[in-house]
Amino acid sequence: MTEMQSLEQLKEHQDELEKSLTNYKAPFSFGIGLATKGSSGAILDVLYPAPQLGSDPYSCAILAHATKWDGTTTTHELDTETLQGIEKSLTTALTNVDYKEETMTSVKVISDAIINTNSVNGERIAVVSFISDSSDDPVDAIDSYLRLHLLSSRLVQPNTISLDGIFGKLTNCAWTNLGPFEITDFDAKRLSLIADGIEVFVHGVDKFPRMTDYVIPSGVRIADANRVRLGAHLSDGTTIMHEGFCNFNAGTLGASMVEGRISAGVVVGDGSDIGGGASIMGTLSGGGTEVISIGQNCLLGAESGIGISLGDNCVVEAGLYVTAGTLIRVPDGSTVKAKLLSGKDNLLFRRNSTTGIVEVLLRGDNSSWQGLNEELHDN
Secondary structure, X not given: OOOOOOHHHHHHHHHHHHHOOXXXXXXXXXXXXXXXXXXXXXXXXXXXXXXXXXXXXXXXXXXXXXXXXXXXXXXXXXXXXXXXXXXXXXXXXXXXXXXXXHHHHHHHHHHHHHHHOOOOOOEEEEEEEEEOOOOOOOOOHHHHHHHHHHHHOOOOOOOOOOOOOHHHHOOOEEEEOOEEEEOOOHHHHHHHHHHOOOOOOXXXXXXXXXXXXXXXXXXXXXXXXXXXXXXXXXXXXXXEOOOOEEOOOEEEOOOOEEOOEEOXXXXXXXXXXXXXXXXXXXXXXXXXXXXOEEOOOOEEOOOOEEOOOEOOOOEEOOOOEEOOOOEEEOOOOOEEEHHHHOOOOOEEEEEOOOOOOEEEEEOOOOOOOOOOOHHHHOO
């Protein structure tokens, strides 16, 4: 392959590569990653330095040609020769052209890591994942990690890409300061490492790792990284306090204060505050199927909770848990189930301290809740 000298030559070569493949089409997403492969052959984790979504078309063509991609959602483990070939192709093509793609840097980082890193928890390998369509289900752990990176990198929003069956694709690992270890032989490996003078600290046993070990989105603060899973979507201006939690496929769509729990599937709008100990019902357990959302400029008071969606400018008073079946007295004096109020704007949910009845009031401009402190969220 000769060195490219212009964008026109680059595009011509890209077209040639794409036409050489059967059923080629631009994928919804693709990425090249650095994976840890355990002794059993299981993929323990994958780091994608630069996951791509409708971008880096030339690099995509190079990776597709190297792996003989057939246009379906699939993954590949790369041997050393193939990885070196990809690196050489990208370097040859992009060195003299004023056209940069993130994937090229990723390939070099991954290649250097495999050569220079002495892994104690498994084999380091390069992998490639193609997601043909956002509605396709994950096919394995390599694919699943790309989807989680897309979410935490803010390339896709929660509930916009299929994660069906993802639990069955991921490996339950002991997550340590040295990376993930397979559970089955971890005790023996830990003793061996201790004997070699290497300290090992376990900070979790789970299928999902901490987000911050893989992605640190700009403009956020996270007081306790253990409480944010990879796959969380945190928008610029979000603050997760020490007791705040955010699951995968969930998160914020603007500047928010999170001191409670954002469960899987839940999205929180700009300017909303999830108070200390507050809880939002998710869809992973308990039979729930409705995806809960919280609108803009809402407040969940401390130790409150909801099983319905909130529109904009809503408040749930401290300590009140509103489920879909909660009976609520509305301003005209009648009683309805809370699910009929789901997603409505400008509501204040409270328990009448005299009667004990849960009631809803319409909020006005003079409400005591006037939104977040902007200074606190200038991250």
